[in-house]
Amino acid sequence: MPEERLPQPDVADIELSKLLQALGDPVRLHLFRVYAEGGEYHCSAEGLGVDHLHKSTVSHHMRVMREAGLTTTRVVGRNRYVSLRRGELDERFPGLVGALLGALEG
Amino acid sequence: MPEERLPQPDVADIELSKLLQALGDPVRLHLFRVYAEGGEYHCSAEGLGVDHLHKSTVSHHMRVMREAGLTTTRVVGRNRYVSLRRGELDERFPGLVGALLGALEG
DNA sequence: CCGAATGTTGGATAGGTGTCAAACAGTGCC
DNA sequence: GGCACTGTTTGACACCTATCCAACATTCGG
Numbered sequence: 295m296p297e298e299r300l301p302q303p304d305v306a307d308i309e310l311s312k313l314l315q316a317l318g319d320p321v322r323l324h325l326f327r328v329y330a331e332g333g334e335y336h337c338s339a340e341g342l343g344v345d346h347l348h349k350s351t352v353s354h355h356m357r358v359m360r361e362a363g364l365t366t367t368r369v370v371g372r373n374r375y376v377s378l379r380r381g382e383l384d385e386r387f388p389g390l391v392g393a394l395l396g397a398l399e400g
Numbered sequence: 401m402p403e404e405r406l407p408q409p410d411v412a413d414i415e416l417s418k419l420l421q422a423l424g425d426p427v428r429l430h431l432f433r434v435y436a437e438g439g440e441y442h443c444s445a446e447g448l449g450v451d452h453l454h455k456s457t458v459s460h461h462m463r464v465m466r467e468a469g470l471t472t473t474r475v476v477g478r479n480r481y482v483s484l485r486r487g488e489l490d491e492r493f494p495g496l497v498g499a500l501l502g503a504l505e506g
Numbered sequence: 507c508c509g510a511a512t513g514t515t516g517g518a519t520a521g522g523t524g525t526c527a528a529a530c531a532g533t534g535c536c
Numbered sequence: 537g538g539c540a541c542t543g544t545t546t547g548a549c550a551c552c553t554a555t556c557c558a559a560c561a562t563t564c565g566g
Contacts, residue, residue: 310503311426318421319524337543348526353544355524372533372542387503389495397416397493425554443513454556459513461554478512478563 300360300367300374305382308363313387316362317394321347322355326378327398329365330391334375406466406473406480411488414469419493422468423500427453428461432484433504435471436497440481 317323324343329335335342337352344352356376359365364383368375383391423429430449435441441448443458450458462482465471470489474481489497 310500311424311429314420314429315424318417318424320417321524323417323420338541347524349543350527350545351525357544358523372531374543387499387506389499390503393493393495393499394416397496400493427554444511453554455513456515456557457555459515463514464553478561480513 298369300369302360302366302379303363305363305379305386308383308386310387312362313364316358316364319355319358322359323398325355325359326364327395329376329378330380330395332377332380334368334377336373336375404475406475408466408472408485409469411469411485411492414489414492416493418468419470422464422470425461425464428465429504431461431465432470433501435482435484436486436501438483438486440474440483442479442481 317326321344328342337356338349342352344355347355356365356367356374360367360376364379365376366379368377378391380391423432427450434448443462444455448458450461453461462471462473462480466473466482470485471482472485474483484497486497
């Protein structure tokens with residue numbers, strides 16, 4: 295069976311205002327930084343720094359990020375592996391992700 | 401009398417999540433692009449592209465942008481001249497404004 | 507002084523949002 | 537089959553927000 299992914303917008307359909315709105319929340323901005331370190335994270339992974347939030351709240355935030363085009367979600371069994379669409383974002387908005395990460399580190 | 405400005409956060413106090421939230425609205429993202437062309441604009445200036453909105457709505461958007469740290473507002477008589485805090489933003493978040501503008505032009 | 511112009515403020519309203527809780531669905535394990 | 541685990545969905549709730557309108561404050565020009 296082919297690898298299954300949750301629905302996500304095509305790169306060309308990503309709207310900048312929706313992307314920025316998705317990042318305009320402290321929790322999602324934090325997740326963005328974590329995802330940017332590379333690799334995949336399932337929703338209950340430790341080190342995400344969202345332990346204080348209800349699992350349904352985390353699920354909500356991940357959906358917002360995915361629908362904004364920031365992340366992609368691979369479904370494996372009962373886990374969903376989330377990762378940043380770094381390559382596609384860099385292609386569509388050159389330098390943006392890098393500048394955002396730099397701003398987060400500052 | 402010294403030049404008067406509306407209250408605005410100090411550069412060091414600008415929060416990235418608030419800045420992104422301010423830009424996460426189509427109207428304000430449009431204003432951001434216009435302001436980035438340089439110069440000052442008073443609220444009823446033509447060419448702002450917000451003619452379809454009520455003046456109080458425009459006033460609201462400008463306040464959000466100012467309080468997020470994006471813009472500065474100089475008060476002259478009954479006019480308020482708004483401009484992007486480009487230099488300070490570049491100092492605090494290097495490359496971010498440029499990447500955003502590039503993303504808007506793409 | 508009076509009227510026109512520029513914005514701001516407050517109310518009203520409809521819709522969006524972040525959060526939790528409970529119920530549900532699918533999956534893996536014994 | 538039955539239970540635990542992972543995550544989604546729905547509802548509820550409080551809060552925020554984008555918009556318009558009306559009223560107001562301030563300022564400029566006769």
